[in-house]
Amino acid sequence: MNKEExxxxxxxxxAGDKGLLAMDxxxxxxxxxxAEAGIPQTEEYRxxxxxxxxxxxGLNESISGAILFDETIYQSTxxxxxxxDVLYKAGIIPGIKVDEGTVDMPGSPKxxxxxxxxxxxxxxxxxxxxxxxxxxxxxxxxxxxxxxxTANIKANAEALAKYAxxxxxxxxxxxxxxxxxxxxxxxxxxxxxxxxxxxxxxxIQLDAQGVFLPGLILKPNMVIAGRDSKTKNSTDEVxxxxxxxxxxxxxxxxxxxxxxxxGQSPQEATRHLHExxxxxxxxxPWPLTFSFARAIQQPALDLxxxxxxxVVAAQEILAFRASMDSAARAGRYSVxxxx
Ligand code: 13P
Numbered sequence: 534m535n536k537e538e539x540x541x542x543x544x545x546x547x548a549g550d551k552g553l554l555a556m557d558x559x560x561x562x563x564x565x566x567x568a569e570a571g572i573p574q575t576e577e578y579r580x581x582x583x584x585x586x587x588x589x590x591g592l593n594e595s596i597s598g599a600i601l602f603d604e605t606i607y608q609s610t611x612x613x614x615x616x617x618d619v620l621y622k623a624g625i626i627p628g629i630k631v632d633e634g635t636v637d638m639p640g641s642p643k644x645x646x647x648x649x650x651x652x653x654x655x656x657x658x659x660x661x662x663x664x665x666x667x668x669x670x671x672x673x674x675x676x677x678x679x680x681x682x683t684a685n686i687k688a689n690a691e692a693l694a695k696y697a698x699x700x701x702x703x704x705x706x707x708x709x710x711x712x713x714x715x716x717x718x719x720x721x722x723x724x725x726x727x728x729x730x731x732x733x734x735x736x737i738q739l740d741a742q743g744v745f746l747p748g749l750i751l752k753p754n755m756v757i758a759g760r761d762s763k764t765k766n767s768t769d770e771v772x773x774x775x776x777x778x779x780x781x782x783x784x785x786x787x788x789x790x791x792x793x794x795x796g797q798s799p800q801e802a803t804r805h806l807h808e809x810x811x812x813x814x815x816x817x818p819w820p821l822t823f824s825f826a827r828a829i830q831q832p833a834l835d836l837x838x839x840x841x842x843x844v845v846a847a848q849e850i851l852a853f854r855a856s857m858d859s860a861a862r863a864g865r866y867s868v869x870x871x872x
Pocket of ligand 1: 710793795796
């Protein structure tokens with residue numbers, strides 16, 4: 534474990550007002566999003582779409598790192614340049630999703646655990662050789678009647694911690710993502726309690742695995758009411774609950790915190806991040822930024838529709854959304870500059 538290198542990577546990912554772009558949708562997720570947008574679900578269309586993203590002019594002004602999917606790390610642009618080389622040239626650090634998706638938890642089938650620890654050391658070694666300098670593992674925690682169970686929170690935290698340790702052994706910065714889903718009608722208070730419990734357990738397990746916290750990035754959900762909840766909380770309430778929950782559960786040594794968007798609209802996710810910086814700015818012990826997939830990509834994907842003639846417009850909206858998130862991280866966002 535080269536701690537210097539881990540700190541260097543984590544610092545570069547959290548630098549300035551930038552954030553991360555998650556473009557690591559698995560095949561089922563990618564197929565679902567393409568189907569909704571009327572795009573053929575083939576490897577070639579996935580390549581074209583990821584090419585659109587990595588060649589977006591000006592993306593590097595707001596994005597420090599991009600999370601790739603296994604298929605994507607081997608793909609190239611039309612002229613044969615590997616995507617990973619395009620990213621390096623733009624000053625964007627390539628990362629890689631290394632979990633192998635979720636399965637029902639034995640004994641509690643309404644909950645999920647994440648696969649992918651088997652053979653992970655070998656895959657990490659290979660990804661480092663290909664140029665990846667950080668990785669991502671997503672655990673999913675479900676709120677429901679009697680859920681989550683303590684066993685589920687613990688099993689997910691243990692797997693995240695084992696993955697994080699293996700990453701650091703290979704000088705790869707682990708992004709640990711314990712995502713509390715927005716599915717359901719729960720209140721913001723319930724989301725707060727579950728998120729706090731999940732993150733606290735995660736740091737217990739990270740400690741047990743001897744994970745080096747300055748070389749680690751946490752990717753949490755925002756603390757927000759369930760999608761079907763009758764109560765809609767204000768931007769202030771979400772920002773305050775989220776940061777208070779993180780201050781209560783995330784050690785100050787952690788290299789950075791970068792949110793997932795979780796199904797919020799792009800504008801909502803941006804507003805919430807902005808408000809956190811307005812309210813807490815200099816009181817935050819770690820860099821606090823974004824690692825969105827849908828909240829950056831969705832408008833571009835909808836505009837592209839798989840058609841070459843829409844590439845430029847889709848790239849413009851992609852760069853624009855990323856720039857709004859970067860403005861939010863700086864506390865400089867306003868609805869007046871958004872569309
Ligand atoms: P969303 O921003 O769409 O929630 O995705 C983030 C992510 O990387 C999930 O693993």
